[in-house]
Amino acid sequence: MTIVGGGVHGVHLAIRLLESGLVDRSELRIVEPDGLLGGFRRKCAQCGMAELRSPFVHHVDSDPFSLRDFARRRNRGDELVGSEVGADRPTLSLFFDHADAVCERVDLESLVVEAAVTDVTDSGDRVVLETSAGRHTTRWCLLAVGHDRSHTCPDWAADLPASAPVSHVWDREFDPDAIDEFASAGVVGGGITAAQVATMLAQPGRDVTLFARSPFRVESLEAGTDWMHFSGPVADLRELPPASEDRARTVADARHDGAMPPYVFRRLRRAIDTGSVALERTAITTATAAGGTVVVTCRDGTARCLDRLVCATGFDSPYDGALFSRLRADPSLRTGYRGAPVLEDDTLRWLRADGSPSRIAVSGVAAQQALGPFARNVIGARRAGTVVLDWLDDELETSPSASGSSAVRTRE
Numbered sequence: 409m410t411i412v413g414g415g416v417h418g419v420h421l422a423i424r425l426l427e428s429g430l431v432d433r434s435e436l437r438i439v440e441p442d443g444l445l446g447g448f449r450r451k452c453a454q455c456g457m458a459e460l461r462s463p464f465v466h467h468v469d470s471d472p473f474s475l476r477d478f479a480r481r482r483n484r485g486d487e488l489v490g491s492e493v494g495a496d497r498p499t500l501s502l503f504f505d506h507a508d509a510v511c512e513r514v515d516l517e518s519l520v521v522e523a524a525v526t527d528v529t530d531s532g533d534r535v536v537l538e539t540s541a542g543r544h545t546t547r548w549c550l551l552a553v554g555h556d557r558s559h560t561c562p563d564w565a566a567d568l569p570a571s572a573p574v575s576h577v578w579d580r581e582f583d584p585d586a587i588d589e590f591a592s593a594g595v596v597g598g599g600i601t602a603a604q605v606a607t608m609l610a611q612p613g614r615d616v617t618l619f620a621r622s623p624f625r626v627e628s629l630e631a632g633t634d635w636m637h638f639s640g641p642v643a644d645l646r647e648l649p650p651a652s653e654d655r656a657r658t659v660a661d662a663r664h665d666g667a668m669p670p671y672v673f674r675r676l677r678r679a680i681d682t683g684s685v686a687l688e689r690t691a692i693t694t695a696t697a698a699g700g701t702v703v704v705t706c707r708d709g710t711a712r713c714l715d716r717l718v719c720a721t722g723f724d725s726p727y728d729g730a731l732f733s734r735l736r737a738d739p740s741l742r743t744g745y746r747g748a749p750v751l752e753d754d755t756l757r758w759l760r761a762d763g764s765p766s767r768i769a770v771s772g773v774a775a776q777q778a779l780g781p782f783a784r785n786v787i788g789a790r791r792a793g794t795v796v797l798d799w800l801d802d803e804l805e806t807s808p809s810a811s812g813s814s815a816v817r818t819r820e
Contacts, residue, residue: 410537410544412525412731413552414440415448417771417789419511420468421550424793426514427470430800433519437546439539441524444511445504447554452500454577454584455601455720456608460503461629461669463495464488466786467503469510470793478506492670493628525553527734530741530758530766550796552771554784556729560722562596564695572697574717577605587716589613594704594712596692597720598622600668603676605720610684617712619704621691624676625667631781635662638791642780646753651744655777663781665722726773741766744777751778755799756792769796 409431411418422438425431442450445468451457464479465472479485479502488496498506511517523541528549535549559578568574575582584605587593590613595606598620606618635641641662648654668676679685690706695717705711727736727747736743742750742759749770750759756775757765771792773784782788 409436409548409550410535410546411436411438411550411552412440412528412537413554413772414438414442414444414446414520415552415554415772416445416468416786417552417554417792418550419444419507419516420470420786420789421552421771421793421796422516422519423468423510423514424470424797425800426516428797428801430797430804433515436519437521437544438516438519439521439523439525439537439544441522441540443522444516444520445507449504450580451578454582454605456584456604457500459489459499459671460497460786461600462497462786463491464498465495466790467498467510468507468786468789474510475503475506478502478509489671491628493633525731528731528768529738530760530768533767535767547767548800549768550771551731551768551774552789553729553731553774554772555723555726556731558724558726558729560724561719562692562721564692565719568695568702569697572695572702573700573715574695574697574702575719577601577718577720578723582718584608584718587614591615591715592713593617594619594714594717595720596717597722598624599666599720599722600672601722602720603668603672605718606685607672607675607679609718610679615686616684617686617688617714618676618680619688619690619692619706621689621707622666624673625664626670626673627664627667628669630664630667630785631662635780635782636787638779638782645780646778649744650753650759651742651748651750651777653745656745656748659776659781723773726776732774741768748777749774751775753778754795756795757799771796 411422418438464475467475487499487502491497523539525537525539527538529536535546537544559576561576592615593609594617595602596619610616645658680687690708692704693707694705696703701713701715702717703713736747740761742761744750752765756769758768760766776783779788
């Protein structure tokens with residue numbers, strides 16, 4: 409079994425597989441160029457996240473109360489902060505310290521192959537992975553790659569030279585600590601990430617402007633709580649054709665994209681009220697690099713010269729990332745609307761062109777048409793883990809051994 413991706417989804421799936429006994433550790437590998445949770449750590453630092461939006465029962469371990477118990481044993485209960493909806497939320501440091509302890513408990517680091525996967529091919533009884541460290545063959549493959557560097561940038565940023573001081577918050581090279589303490593900085597966007605970046609950059613001596621053309625939306629969660637049970641609304645979603653435009657629209661309508669939770673809004677509001685962040689209710693129409701700065705012109709006719717401009721304008725389609733772009737070009741795998749993988753709803757396995765389930769399963773945002781709007785979140789990882797374990801257990805119970813007997817369980 410090979411897991412592609414060492415983020416929250418990949419780590420949780422690996423832990424569930426090991427603790428279930430369905431996969432021996434000698435037969436499990438996690439292929440991830442940034443190390444365990446490395447990409448998630450970087451993104452949290454890039455946007456200035458201080459605590460999770462999810463409750464303390466959403467984490468990488470299999471026991472829902474593992475993080476809470478971890479905090480109590482270490483007298484860190486004060487790092488579980490209040491929430492407007494449901495249970496308390498962990499601070500970021502508590503979440504990662506707990507995750508590190510869980511990974512150490514099962515020695516997950518020893519199973520990591522530090523490489524980037526460039527292609528995946530379903531070869532019938534095996535899956536072949538092309539990686540930056542060479543070719544890897546496995547019986548089963550779980551894709552847990554997130555948006556895979558696919559994010560949205562404004563049109564006016566397309567023609568700027570590479571030397572322009574403009575970046576997307578999710579660019580691997582973006583480092584907020586590298587911004588001068590007396591710089592004039594701009595942030596583009598009106599959602600949770602833009603608000604977090606703006607308040608993070610707002611320091612004495614620094615001029616920070618938030619360009620948000622639309623009114624702020626405040627929502628406690630990314631979607632309605634009824635979706636978190638993966639029952640009623642998800643069952644209705646699955647009545648629609650798989651990987652269809654109807655499913656995509658249903659998920660998009662259910663998600664509160666562009667919204668921020670109340671605690672982030674309160675911080676932003678305080679920063680605006682105290683003058684730490686200047687709010688511009690207008691859109692940037694053009695940007696021009698000028699001697700190490702960038703001059704932006706707005707729709708209302710105003711212009712500003714900025715030392716640094718950060719776009720916090722969201723993600724693009726998860727199917728437009730490098731790996732999924734290659735996979736959806738494979739005629740042996742079925743794809744639907746905008747390149748979405750056609751998944752078997754009950755197993756999350758990618759269906760082949762002939763309708764049979766392949767040996768590739770999908771977790772994370774790319775599974776949102778099967779699991780709903782919380783597929784990308786920590787709770788989505790936990791649900792995907794349950795689904796994967798169920799079908800893998802059935803598969804191993806009925807899989808014939810080399811001698812052809814179906815009574816012998818094979819594990820790989």
